[in-house]
Amino acid sequence: MSVLEVLNERGFVEAVTHEGELKEYLEKNNATCYIGFDPTGSSLHVGHLVTIMALAHMQRNGHRPIALVGGGTGLIGDPSGKTEMRKVITHEQVDENKRGIKGQLSRFLDFSDGKALLLDNADWLTGLEYIPFLRDIGRHFSVNRMIKAESYKMRIESEEGLSFIEFNYMLLQAYDFMKLAKSHDCMLQMGGSDQWGNIVAGIDLVRRTQGKTAFGITFPLITTSSGIKMGKTHKGAVWLDPERTAPYDYYQFWINTDDADVAKFMALFTFMPMEEIKEVEALEGAQMNAAKAVLAYEATTIAHGAEAAQKAFEAAASVFGAPTIPEGLCGSSSIPRGGSGAVSAESVPSSSIDMSRLEQGIAAVDLFVETGLSKSKGEARRLIGQGGGYLNGERIDTFDQPISNGDFKDGEILLRAGKKRYHKIVA
């Protein structure tokens, strides 16, 4: 089975250029392909996962993926799909972000022995000279055509407009492709559907300058079944950096997937075989929860390692109860089955507190604020007033209920806000 089929089957493909030829190309060659990553943040997030997984599939099928960090283009900002101009970032930030990004990608890609590459387009873009660039590259672009591109249209029609530097983004990205085609024989670029215009521009440029056919694949924008762009939660992005999104929260993010999305996400964000995923589609009711646990476990394993996934699983089990995963379900997953014995909740956020203060008793509201479960006293008061505050599993009745060292159970006080947020206080 070729990569293209794998990607297709798993729902990665939105559009492909020269489908037949690309298929042939991928079957005959150990191809090199690339995807660009914006170094605007120090961490990638779940929104990047589709592209990352696509690269991983490429590598697993014998091709060589290149993750291209836009250190040069990042200084400009891609207007595609954005309604407003992006902040320009500094070189130092880019360097720092690059390090973070590589670390995270290493979980998904094997960078050893040049099996995957991390390149930075700043290496060739920052040295460009204006006049030669215009003469050699600019002449291949038609403004008429560019302004018709979907990626620019929106901005051109917007109130804010499109700045000149952003307008040049397409040329630079096309230049990247051309450069990589020449230096690494990289003939395939992939990207989100908003990148279509940029990718096609690159393919064009490769053809005009080198007379070769390059290819492009775009991925669909993954939305949840409720139509929201996936990976954003009220708290902001779900990061791949464990410092920013703890593995436990990462795990929880996947657990909270909509029923309707579970199978889709399994196909996209795990390496589980499609036969098993098809079975998941048919699940109903509470069984779906078991499938979600598998999804969360697998996704967490990929992003943070088996150990972290195990811990997250156990922590979740200790607060929500261990899920029963039927034997027949998702056989390839190494998720613990049949309720593992000792469950620890060490991934639940915890803090310690000065014992002398506890002796006097601390009002519940204050404790909720101190532990970060509530942002302000008003919020804590509201929470408890509405019945959302719990102490060791018991609902707290009044907001000023004192909590003291008499409330320790097994050496800890377990506070809970609402259904899902916990905090442990240890002596």
Added chain:
RNA sequence: GGUGGGGUUCCCGAGUGGUCAAAGGGAUCAGACUGUAAAUCUGACGGCUAAGCCUUCGGAGGUUCAAAUCCUCCCCCCACCA
């Protein structure tokens, strides 16, 4: 540079001297129902030493018993013209 229109609480958006912590919607949070899902229903949604007080309506001043609302200056955005 000229002319006109704007900047309101997380977002959109009403409000044009007191009745405004500011309509409505969205988002969010909690509760009920459930399966840590969705949908639905209910409630909350600036802060606090909480029937009271304090801080908010681009910024700084001013008028007034009283200003998001009126005046002055400034900053920013947008449209059209040049």
